[in-house]
Amino acid sequence: MRSASVRVVAALALCGSWSLTACAQSPLGPVTGEVSFHTRSADLGVGYTWGSGVLTYGGRTYPFSVKGASAAAVGYSSGDSIGKVYNLQRIEDFEGTFWALSGEATVGRGVSGQLMENDNGVRIRLDYTRSGARFAASPSRLTVRLLKPKAADTTGVPAANKAS
Template sequence: MRSASLHIATALALCGVWSLTACAQTVLGPVTGTVTFHTSSADLGVGYTWGHGVLTYGGRTYPFSVSGASAAAVGYSSGDSVGKVYNLQRIEDFPGTFWALSGEATVGRGVSGQLMENDNGVRIRLDYTRGGARIAASPSRLTIRMLNKPDQAAAKSGDSAKAGVAAQ
């Protein structure tokens, strides 16, 4: 009985976090870009998250790496995230440290959401699917670093050779 109560309380808390992020779109204004991530997290009290992603902004794609830390988490999970970016006015404002309060309860497969913001006021609303076994309820930070690779839009238009020459 006690275990069932814990599962119900965890499910209600996570539904509350997800519904807050679902309602955030109206408060955050128009979408200025989109992101996709693949991340992994390993935790034993203090945790570490790492991975990579792609930002789509202004008709171009920009690859990036992600790494970060969280507190009060135990377990391992990995998965994919999709998100919407708000308040991005220049590509230079995207990289940096994003802060969020997050919660996760994954056993096998789990779905959740997160709202995070960096020092430049750029906000990302993420929906993610995770696999593994992890429990987390903590403040977290995620650092995004842009990668110096030609984007898909340049490759499609035949500009990848020019981008490669310019990078040398």
Template structure:
């Protein structure tokens, strides 16, 4: 009897954790793209962030630049960010000003995450790895500008598809 109640409790607990995870992502909207970029931040009270990256959306890659400001930060750090883009309906909606509340304590190397949103309702959830020495706890305003001169189709190997065709070699004549 005790073993059965432990199993029921474990099943309910696992189901609750799964549903919380599913609910936590649903307010962000549907995942519509991916993003990666490299940024630098230099701060002395008020700070400045700049960098460049790539948006992957609709089977194409779009390069962009990013720059912005933060308050209440000191130090310097640089790093790579990767993340998911939510609620992007048109590539034009990606460009604009994103707002985020950030916290960073990097000494040597650090790992963190952030959630940003722009005026078009596009949200970006980032995981980033930083190096340097920087302490920040502030709102941050970042402006993303798409490079209008270059959007490239993704190579066929990097596109994901639901079905893949396999080729069967033709029979050889003897």
């Protein structure tokens, strides 16, 4: 009888701890979107980064451009980033300058991560793959601008089927 009681208490404790972790929110806030983008960085003391990507938010995709700067960097690298977006309440809050402390030591190919935040409280946790030869250790900023969607063709006829 006593061992049955111990098993029941143990089972309840395990279920309780599982439900707490399942309901726990990330310390970054709720995941509200995803990003993927490609960037290039060129540096000689002061660095410059540029590229473009796509934000997935609220079941829609939004193209955006990125550009930024860093200090204390030397080299060139390019790569692809994917990440989760946290605390995005309105699409307008995504635009702006994201700040991060970053470091990179890429020779050939490398994998890294970064956490960035903008003035609107939107956070992005990135995982990225880089290639090239670049060394950097500095505060960095990345300015994000949403791009206007391309104008839709109102005729309903695909461009390839139109008569010239």
